[in-house]
Amino acid sequence: MSIDAFIMGIAFIMIHLLANDLIPSGRIQRLKWFSFSGGLAVSYVFVYVLPTLHKEQILVKKYGNYFTMESELYFIGLLGVLIFYGIQKVVRKEQRSGNPKKARALFWLQIKFFGFYNMLVAYTxxxxxxxxxxxxxxxxxxxLHFVAVAHDLWREDADIYNKHGRYVxxxxxxxxxxxxxxxxxSPLIESMIFAFISGAMILNVLKYELPPDDEAHFPTFAIGVVAYTTLTMSMKFFFQW
Incomplete structure (x- = not known):
C-alpha cells in the first residue's frame, strides 16, 4: 500500500467517525457548506468518473470476446443506480409506514450496503x-462525498448511526x-467493480448531495464546480492524468 492510499484511507475512516462534527451547526453556514460540497461532487462526476468509465469501457475489449458492444460497463453502472435507488426507496417507504421495527431493520440493511460500497471504493x-x-x-x-452520505444516514436514524452505523x-x-x-x-473484474460503484456514486451525488432549491446557495455551488473543474482539468493537462 502506498503512503498516499494509506493517508486517504485514514482520512475516510475519520470522516465516517466524525462526519457530523465537521458540518457547521449554523443554518446558513451549513447550506453553504453542502452547496460547495455538492459543487465539488458534481464536478468530480463529470471530470473524473464519467471519463474514467469511458476509458474502462474501451479497455475491456482487450480482455477477450466477452464484450461485443460499447456499453456493457455502462449497463453495470446502471445496475449500481438501480440497486442503490431500490434499497433507499424501500427504506424511506418503511420509515413513513409507521412500523418502526421494520424500518430500523431495513435501515440496518442500508448501513450494511453502504459498508459494502465503502469496501469497493477503498479497493478501487x-x-x-x-x-x-x-x-x-x-x-x-x-x-466530501462520504461526509454527505454519512450525514444523510445520520438524519434518517441518528441513534443507530452514532452507536453502530458509522463503525460499520x-x-x-x-x-x-x-x-x-x-x-x-483480473483487470476485467476491477473494471466491473469501478462501473458498479460509479453508478451508485452518480446516483448519490445527483439525488442526495445536491441541495434542494430552497436550501441551496447557488453562488457557493458554482464556486465549487468552477474551482474544482478548473484545478482538475489543469492538472490533467500538465500531468497527463
Whole structure:
C-alpha cells in the first residue's frame, strides 16, 4: 500500500467517525457548506468518473470476446443506480409506514450496503494506484462525498448511526484495504467493480448531495464546480492524468 492510499484511507475512516462534527451547526453556514460540497461532487462526476468509465469501457475489449458492444460497463453502472435507488426507496417507504421495527431493520440493511460500497471504493483506490497530487484532488472529492452520505444516514436514524452505523461504514474502508493488499483480481473484474460503484456514486451525488432549491446557495455551488473543474482539468493537462 502506498503512503498516499494509506493517508486517504485514514482520512475516510475519520470522516465516517466524525462526519457530523465537521458540518457547521449554523443554518446558513451549513447550506453553504453542502452547496460547495455538492459543487465539488458534481464536478468530480463529470471530470473524473464519467471519463474514467469511458476509458474502462474501451479497455475491456482487450480482455477477450466477452464484450461485443460499447456499453456493457455502462449497463453495470446502471445496475449500481438501480440497486442503490431500490434499497433507499424501500427504506424511506418503511420509515413513513409507521412500523418502526421494520424500518430500523431495513435501515440496518442500508448501513450494511453502504459498508459494502465503502469496501469497493477503498479497493478501487488501491487497484488504480492513485497517488501524489492526483490522490489529493480525488481524495477531497470522495471524502466530501462520504461526509454527505454519512450525514444523510445520520438524519434518517441518528441513534443507530452514532452507536453502530458509522463503525460499520469505517470497517468497510478497512476491509477494502485488506482486500486490495491481499487479493489480486483480473483487470476485467476491477473494471466491473469501478462501473458498479460509479453508478451508485452518480446516483448519490445527483439525488442526495445536491441541495434542494430552497436550501441551496447557488453562488457557493458554482464556486465549487468552477474551482474544482478548473484545478482538475489543469492538472490533467500538465500531468497527463
Amino acid at each position: 483506490i488501491l487497484s488504480h494506484n492513485v497517488s501524489g497530487i492526483q490522490a489529493v484532488f480525488y481524495g477531497i472529492a470522495v471524502g 461504514l469505517a470497517l468497510g474502508i478497512v476491509v477494502g484495504w485488506i482486500t486490495g493488499m491481499t487479493i489480486s483480481l
